[in-house]
């Protein structure tokens with residue numbers, strides 16, 4: 474699904490129809506005027522989640538990991554491509570942190 478900004482009424486629509494559901498302006502006729510929004514919504518969240526996920530490998534996996542998972546999955550729900558990577562990175566970071574902690578725990 475692609476998001477469109479209507480050239481006529483500026484309504485943001487997630488539609489596969491060829492016209493604006495708000496005002497009926499045809500997207501096909503004015504295609505060149507359309508701004509195709511590749512769902513940049515959630516970009517900041519995805520980046521923050523990814524940073525949390527990467528940092529969770531290094532420090533505070535039980536704090537930064539879950540934060541990264543939450544931020545990443547929110548961005549993922551918004552359809553941002555980096556949201557999925559952020560979520561997966563954060564999950565891996567949390568699990569890796571858990572294993573490292575168990576390893577350290579056992580070595581004492």
Ligand SMILES: [Zn+2]
Pocket residue numbers: 479480481482483484493494495496497498
């Ligand atoms: Zn419209």
